[in-house]
Amino acid sequence: MSEITYLKPKNAKFFRNNNGFLGLKFNDVEYSRVNLIKAFPFSYENKFISVRDKEQNEIGIIEDISLFPEEVQKLFTEEIERRYYLPKITKIYSIKDEFGYSNWEVETNYGRRKFTIRRDPNNFVNIKANMILIIDVDGNRYEIPDYTKLDKKSFKKIELLL
Amino acid sequence: MKLLYKLPQDIETRIKEDGEQILCATPYDLEIQQPVNGFFVVTRSYFYIFKNKELIRKEKITRYKEYHHVLAVGFGHLEASNDEEETLLISFSMRHVNRYQSIATILNSIVENHVPKIVSDDEENNCPKCGRPYRFGSRVCRHCLNKKVVFKRLYTIIKPYLLPLFLSLFLMWSITGINLVTPTLHRILVNDYLTPKNKNLTAILLIIGGIGLCSLANTVINVIKNRLMIKVSASITYDLRQTVYTKIQSLSISYIENRKTGELMNRITGDTNRVQHFISNEISIGITQLLTLVVVTILLLVLNWKMALFILIPVPFIILYFRFMNQTFRSMYHSQWRISDRANSLLHDILSGIRVVKAFGMEEKEVSRFSKISKTLSDVTANNEKRYNTIFPFLNYLMGIGSFFILYYGGSLILKEKLQLGDLIQFTQYSQLIYGPLGWLTFFPRSFTNALTATERIFEILEEEPKVKNLAPETNLPIEGNVKVDHVTFGYRPYDPVLKDINLEVKPGEMIGLVGHSGAGKSTMINLIMRLYDVDEGKILIDNRDIKEINQKDLRSQMGVVLQETFLFAGTIYQNIVYARPNATLEEVIKAAKIANAHDFIMKLPDAYDTRIGEKGVRLSGGEKQRIAIARAILNNPKILILDEATASVDTETEYIIQEALGRLIKDRTTFAIAHRLSTLRNATKLIVLDKGKVIEYGTHDELLKKQGKYYQLVMAQKELTKTRE
Structure with missing residues (x-):
């Protein structure tokens, strides 16, 4: 039970199934669709990724994505993009406070966004050093990967929140 | 929650060309990870996906067997599948998550050939007019307030x-x-x-x-x-x-x-x-x-007027300055408050986990963690106070500056004797x-x-209207305990029925055991009999009267309830027992406690029936609380008794004592009992096995065992479990 089953390029063949989803052949068993779940989504994005079947039973763990050939890595990225969505904030245009809420307008790697967060420490979380996770009123999440790397104007705007 | 949005003209005409009637039309905003503007439209037989007003997919709803609402991390998808195919239809941000949950249910009920009800009780979190989020716990938009x-x-x-x-x-x-x-x-x-x-x-x-x-x-x-x-x-x-x-x-x-x-x-x-x-x-x-x-x-x-100008001219500037400073101070003190909040919760965390800290020998680490945050707090506080105490005196000075001019100007006028x-x-x-x-x-x-x-x-x-209306006048008519459930269908959300077409007839004095997995609808059934909710379809009759026509006070005064989570109010044991009938005699109270097997343990407490319980009083064990709750339920001499997992949270021995009490309690009363331990229900007159909101088996314990159906399976599974535990 406590043993970790590692999926390696040798024993685990990943493929794209007929419907475009990620499949796996492992130990002579074919799984038509598998899910990838990161064990450390913030601290080690590409390490220890659990591979699970439709019923969410763990088939095994990928220790590091980079152990697999590039075309397989591409499949992984596709699947991970279906499971994880976290726009990265690259620039902050404005933060306006309004009745216990703050309205943000930012640039992300997916384009310009406007969102509102409720002023509550749980919506502005320091997960690891210099990284901030922001959760808006709808439950959407945004990440500032490293606030020390923001431009000066942007940093000034969040300085008081840190 | 809104499921029918106004569609752009082009889209609407496109669907009308097909002669289809729109049931739902909802926006979606992602294509896997890329932001898009799109609409997902459901009609009686088709679903349409529009991306930037362009039709990119149209399919017969029945082409797929099942529609799934997939909640990923930070967003969600709507997927569809049949035996061979699986397909991702659309993706959406968290704003639309609940919406598509409803849409998936609606699509599935179309597949199952039900006529779906397109209503969603989930409330919107944003003002429909301006799109701004509502303030926490309110449905009033501060901007669109009339x-x-x-x-x-x-x-x-x-x-x-x-x-x-x-x-x-x-x-x-x-x-x-x-x-x-x-x-x-x-x-x-x-x-x-x-x-x-x-x-x-x-x-x-x-x-x-x-x-x-x-x-x-x-x-x-x-x-x-x-x-x-x-x-x-x-x-x-x-x-x-x-x-x-x-x-x-x-x-x-x-x-x-x-x-x-x-x-x-x-x-x-x-x-x-x-x-x-x-x-x-x-x-x-x-x-x-x-x-x-x-x-x-x-x-x-x-x-x-000349001197007045000296005073009035700076006024707008002072107002602006005031407002500006007000904002600055607010965010300054806000961040101070945040840090102090963090320090407090850290302290709370460590002190409540002090055993763990000591067990792992982490005292030093915790000291340094706290001292770090304390230092930050003291720095920030000192900084804020310094700023505040620098700015305000100067502000006062600035406000008074006009008076110097007046003194000068006025003084010179005096010299000129003007x-x-x-x-x-x-x-x-x-x-x-x-x-x-x-x-x-x-x-x-x-x-x-x-x-x-x-x-x-x-x-x-x-202005909120109670959903369950109490229209009948109070009559104080006694209830005999005949209960009839007649083709009842009910769901907390109308499109998602929890109970489907339930029929049941119970005579006075009978005990009905409700059995089934969690989520099967047992508690819902009880909620309906108590009339905490009104049924969507069908009727519940008590003594051949629709419960909607019985005054709620009449109804509840003849029902006794013992729930799994016993809630006792702060006060004495006596006060808790007489809660529903404050005019009960002392004799009745003690009798009720005896029937509930509570009298003996109460008498062992130094203050007996006058013992204070609740937050500031004596702590009772789960079984003891349960027995007080039973005494409370029985004091009313209810004709209908409801036991919702009344013995789930106690150990076997206590359960036996409580069982014994319940045995006395259910005599001559119509009883509805839910229990996970099926042995508890052995004495039930009839058992109902619920599964996914439907009655799948009905009969006595022995009949159902012979039948070797679902009930048999449940009993066997529990036997196995007890064996392995032993």
């Missing part, structure tokens, strides 16, 4: 207090009047009598006396006004709270369960306070301040009167909006 309507409402609250409010307003105006008179007296004193030319000591004394009298009158009126206002505010608060609280108690459980306890408490205490404060303070003060401002400005201009010393003094005193109202006015819009929103929130509750 001020006229709210004013009318505010007026209905104020109406009973108009007289004292006018009186206080009058008193305040007299204070203002007196304040305006005093500088004039000063002027007369200085100009006419403080000169060697006119040696009239009596007149001086008279004027000083006048000034003194003004000051005394000022004080006395102030005291009277304050005492009056305190009385008025207290009764406004009392009345408002009473109204809101009574209303909340009368509302159906569905309304209350949909809201957090803290939210309702905030309505009863916070919002009422805000409205009270506004009525008793802001309105009268506001009118007075405004009046003072206008009168003083006119007076200054009339007295000497102005008398007394006039200058009067002028300076008036100019001091202008700053108070100014400072106050800068904060007024904020407290005004606060009060309007609070009013609106209070009315949100006051």
